[in-house]
Amino acid sequence: MVLCGAGPGCSDSSGQCAASRFVRSTGILQSGDGKVKWLLAGGFFSGRFRRDNLDTFTEEYDQLAVKVYCEEGNFKRHDRVQELAADKGVTVPHVALAYVYNQPEGIHALSGARNTDEVHVNVEASEIKLSEGEIAYLELKA
Numbered sequence: 001m002v003l004c005g006a007g008p009g010c011s012d013s014s015g016q017c018a019a020s021r022f023v024r025s026t027g028i029l030q031s032g033d034g035k036v037k038w039l040l041a042g043g044f045f046s047g048r049f050r051r052d053n054l055d056t057f058t059e060e061y062d063q064l065a066v067k068v069y070c071e072e073g074n075f076k077r078h079d080r081v082q083e084l085a086a087d088k089g090v091t092v093p094h095v096a097l098a099y100v101y102n103q104p105e106g107i108h109a110l111s112g113a114r115n116t117d118e119v120h121v122n123v124e125a126s127e128i129k130l131s132e133g134e135i136a137y138l139e140l141k142a
Contacts, residue, residue: 044069044078045096051075073140080138090128093118097125099138 042065043049049057054066078092085095097111113119136142 041065041069041074041096044074045081045092047092076140077138080140084134084138088128090124091121093121094125094128095130095138097122098128098130099135101126101128102130102135 043062044065048062049066049070051070054070057063057066081092081095081099085092088095111122113122130138133142
């Protein structure tokens, strides 16, 4: 959620540097105008990646996510997303998605859904309004 200024103008809920490394490593996205937000950070905000299980992933995609997203600053962001989700009575993906949807114009959300439940979460998250204070909290600024 904190932009570090590196990379091709790509950022996500766990930071621009991590997203840029992920995009460069996979070659799956080229961003021209504006910025692209990778909403759930390659599964980081799904809760699958925890401080205590990072050495258990064997799939290449998962190992790449561990390499680029699983650092203490991002775990602190995840902790705050969990806290805010509990306060709002929604899930972690709702808040991670809402963070991106609450960004200024010129930010483009990259979101996918594997089933109808995930489609519903995407739509519901687009209706969640975050205050400036909540955004600053998620960005580790407060």
